[in-house]
Amino acid sequence: MSILVIKPGIQTTIQDAGRTGFQHLGINPGGAMDLRAMQTANALVHNPSDEAVLEFYFPAPVLQFNAGAFIALSGADFKASVNGTDLPVDHPIYIAAGSVLQFKGKEKGQLGYLAIQGGVELIEWLNSYSTNIKAAAGGFEGRALRAGDELILNTHPKSIRSSSECSILPWKAFTAPFYTNNPFRFIPGKEFALLSEASRRLITTESFTILPQSDRMGYRLQGPELSPTERREMISSAVTRGTIQLLPNGQCIVLMADHQTTGGYPRIGHIITADLPGLAQKGIGDSLLFVQTDVETAENLLVLQEQHLQQLKNACNLQLDAYHRH
Amino acid sequence: MDGAPYTMYPLGDQALTIELGNTIEEPTNELVMRVFHQLQKTPPPFVLDIIPAYSSITIVYQTAAIRKAHPGQSAFDQMKEALTLRLQQTDEEDFRHRLIEIPVCYDPELGPDIETLATHAGISVDDVIRKHTATIYRVYMIGFLPGFAYMASVDPAIRMPRKLQPRPLVAAGSVGIAGEQTGIYPVNSPGGWQIIGQTPLPMLDVSQESPCLLEPGDLVRFHSISLEEFNQLKKSRNV
Numbered sequence: 001m002s003i004l005v006i007k008p009g010i011q012t013t014i015q016d017a018g019r020t021g022f023q024h025l026g027i028n029p030g031g032a033m034d035l036r037a038m039q040t041a042n043a044l045v046h047n048p049s050d051e052a053v054l055e056f057y058f059p060a061p062v063l064q065f066n067a068g069a070f071i072a073l074s075g076a077d078f079k080a081s082v083n084g085t086d087l088p089v090d091h092p093i094y095i096a097a098g099s100v101l102q103f104k105g106k107e108k109g110q111l112g113y114l115a116i117q118g119g120v121e122l123i124e125w126l127n128s129y130s131t132n133i134k135a136a137a138g139g140f141e142g143r144a145l146r147a148g149d150e151l152i153l154n155t156h157p158k159s160i161r162s163s164s165e166c167s168i169l170p171w172k173a174f175t176a177p178f179y180t181n182n183p184f185r186f187i188p189g190k191e192f193a194l195l196s197e198a199s200r201r202l203i204t205t206e207s208f209t210i211l212p213q214s215d216r217m218g219y220r221l222q223g224p225e226l227s228p229t230e231r232r233e234m235i236s237s238a239v240t241r242g243t244i245q246l247l248p249n250g251q252c253i254v255l256m257a258d259h260q261t262t263g264g265y266p267r268i269g270h271i272i273t274a275d276l277p278g279l280a281q282k283g284i285g286d287s288l289l290f291v292q293t294d295v296e297t298a299e300n301l302l303v304l305q306e307q308h309l310q311q312l313k314n315a316c317n318l319q320l321d322a323y324h325r326h
Numbered sequence: 327m328d329g330a331p332y333t334m335y336p337l338g339d340q341a342l343t344i345e346l347g348n349t350i351e352e353p354t355n356e357l358v359m360r361v362f363h364q365l366q367k368t369p370p371p372f373v374l375d376i377i378p379a380y381s382s383i384t385i386v387y388q389t390a391a392i393r394k395a396h397p398g399q400s401a402f403d404q405m406k407e408a409l410t411l412r413l414q415q416t417d418e419e420d421f422r423h424r425l426i427e428i429p430v431c432y433d434p435e436l437g438p439d440i441e442t443l444a445t446h447a448g449i450s451v452d453d454v455i456r457k458h459t460a461t462i463y464r465v466y467m468i469g470f471l472p473g474f475a476y477m478a479s480v481d482p483a484i485r486m487p488r489k490l491q492p493r494p495l496v497a498a499g500s501v502g503i504a505g506e507q508t509g510i511y512p513v514n515s516p517g518g519w520q521i522i523g524q525t526p527l528p529m530l531d532v533s534q535e536s537p538c539l540l541e542p543g544d545l546v547r548f549h550s551i552s553l554e555e556f557n558q559l560k561k562s563r564n565v
Binding site for chain 1: 335336337338339340341343345348349350362366374375376377378379380381382384386389390393394400401402467468469470471472473474476512513515530532537538541542
C-alpha cells in the first residue's frame, strides 16, 4: 500500500493546514500555499479538510500507485493522466493498482494538489504534517520528495476496488468562489500612511510583476518605485501571510506560506485571506493589480468562503454516499 | 498592565498587533513578556499564535470561527475588546525569567570574524571574549529562523554592524554580533552577522517536544570553552 516517487518534480512537498502555536519560537506556520485547493481535494475524497496532501509545482512528479487509491486533484491543472487516460481536476477518481500518474503540461495555475483518501502515513512535527524545509522537519523527512521515495498509504477499505481501470466520478467541485483574479484586495498596513500620496496612488493604478526570486516564502514584485515620506528606523515585529513589505529599494514583497515570523520592513498592506488562494496560483511573470479594502469587508469575504467550503463538503459527501449506495 | 499606553491595529484580517512602544528597551520588553506569559497561560478563544517582539505582541486568530460563534461583530473588534479587558487586569503572579548558560568556543576557526571585530574595536581577541561573556543578555524576541533568538544588549565596545555582503552559509550554532544584538544561528543558513564563535549546543532539536533551547524572555550568559571542549561536547551529543 504505497506510492513510489518515480520523478520528484521541481518541488513536491507534503502540506496540511499549517503549524500553529509555535510562531513565538520563530517556527513559521507553513502549510499549503493554496489552502482552498487542499481543502477541495480533501472534500472530494471524504478526508478531513486538513488532511496532509501533496503540493507540487510544474514540472510535477511522476507517481506510481502500488495499490488502488481514491484520489482527487485540485488547484493548478497540469493535464494529469494515468496510463493514457486524462484526469480532470476537482473530480474524485479511483486509481487502479499499478497506475502511473503523470502531468503533461501547465494548463492553468502554479500549484497542484493531490489528496488521497485516508492520507499518507507520516510522523507529525509539532501537531502538523507540513514540511518545514529550514528546520528539516515535518512532512516526508523534512524535505521535498526525491525519486525513489515511497509514501505509505493509510489503508482505507473504500479506496480498494478490484477494477483494473481508473474511474473518474462524474461530479465536479465548484471552486470559483475561492479564486480572485486581478485586482487583489489589500487592507492598508501600519506603515501605509508613511507612503507619499503619489506612492499610495501608484499602488492601485500601476501593475506589479512577480519576479523569478519568488517562492513559498514570498513573492517579490517589480512595480513602480514606492517611497515613504520619511525613512523611519523600524523595529521588527510579527508579520503574516499576505503582508506586503516595502523593501529599501522601493519594491515590494508579498509574504507567503513559509514567511519568516517577524520582519523589520514597512508593512504597507496585507492581501486579504480570501484572495490568497488566487494569488498562490499566480506565477513568475504574471502581473498583479491591487485595490484597497477594509478589515470588515475582508472578514465578510472570508466568512463567505468558509460557508462555500462547508456546502462543498456536504455536497461531496452526499454524492459519494449516493454513489456507493448505487 | 499598570496603565501603560498601547495601541492595537489589525495585521491583516486574522491577526492583531498590540504595540507597547517603538524602542528596543528593557522596560518595554518586560511589559511585552508579561502580557505574552499572561495570554499564553489563558489565551482568549480561537487564538492560534501569540508572537512577542521587541515592543509589540501579535495575536493570530481564527476569524471564521469567531464570526461563526458571534456573527454580529467583526472578529477584529471582538478580539480587540477581549484583549483590552485582559490588559486591564494586572497579573498578580510574577513570572520568572530563566537563566540559560551557553558554552561558546571563540576559536577563530569557529568564529571567523572575531579577529576583524577585535581590530574594529581596537582591543584584543581575549578582551572581546571577556566582554561578550560578561553580559547577561535578554532574549527580546525569536524570529528570522526557527529558534533564532535576538539578544541584547552587547557591550558598546564590541558592537559592529552587519557584514555588507552576507555569507552564503553560516554554520548551525554560530554566535554572531550585529550592532547591539547578539544571536545564535540554529540551523545552517545564509547570514550577515559578524561570527565570533560557535556553541556545541543544538539551538533547535526537532526531536524534542520543546524544540528550541531559547524562549522569548529568557536570560542568557555565555561562557568560553576551548576547541577541545567544543569537540568533546559536540561528540558526546552525537552519540
